Amino acid sequence: MVKSFQGVRVAEPKAPIQQILVKDHMTTNLVTFHPEDSIDKVLEELTKRKISGAPVLDESGALVGVISERDCLAEIIKGKYTNTVRFPAKVKEHMSPNVMTIDPDMSLFDAAQKFLEHKHRRFPVMKNGHLVGQISLSDVIRAFPKLKHTTW
Template sequence: MLIRDLMSAPAITVLGETPVSEALRLLDQRKITAMPVVDRDGRLVGVVSEADLMQDALELSDRLPSAPISVSTSGRSRRVAEVMAHLVVSVHTDDQLDDAIDVMRSTMVKSLPVVEADRVVGVISRSDVIHLLAERDDRIRAEVNHALRQRNPIWHAEVDSGIVKVTGPGNEADRRQAEAVADAVRGVVAVHIT
């Protein structure tokens, strides 16, 4: 599966000059954990995350316990560029989903900006992958049962973690046919005929 097939788009982005207080509101309102930071042309320049903003709040509250969290020592609102991560890993829309999963697992990054033609077009997150996995068995079950019913209306499949269990086929030829039908569905890990 390609990243473009699962990514959240359009990406919710901010500019480096966006006030920290606005970035906090966006993360909270959109229920996301990070946002790509882009320049005025939409090119990726960083990422700002909950962790960046929480650390900023802690540092300010340690230094200035009575000062508002979003005010810098210069008297102006702090900007995203002052707290964001500059070294950013991104993926391309035509990369395989497995590549994004590998990056998220190896870096512990929760979401990755998705770029196309040097512009941020989406975000792929752990929650996108979890959502896909949670619905995978339901999709496989529906597709396998539809295909099986076209061969024989009494055949039925159940699916658990991509493993299909087919009931109904009686003779060896029917069993082989049911196995071939179920195995042809994308995402099937194994087929058992009972």
């Protein structure tokens, strides 16, 4: 009979599973627009900030829509036919008013699934009825290579 002199072995606790949440990868310093802003202003800001869209908030700060580069295209095309280089139409005329949102405590995997299902490029992040950030498809893509595969 062989006795071990190593004593009783205690199994090391497994590393806690890393929670991968939207709130840890979302943008919180947002560019926002008002429904009465002009498409000119939107195009200028989107270009200057190198972003493709932003939330639209009313006077009380409530989320009422999202405006994107794609939404602005209709006004750009209209300018071609009227031979104008200015785009005075209002955001409320071109924004997407039916906005799908995400909770900040949602798993990034669930958010990725939502991006696949709905083919959006961004989702506003809402907590208790207030806009707290925005998560884009790019934010999700950038998050995964940084994660350790053993902690998923």
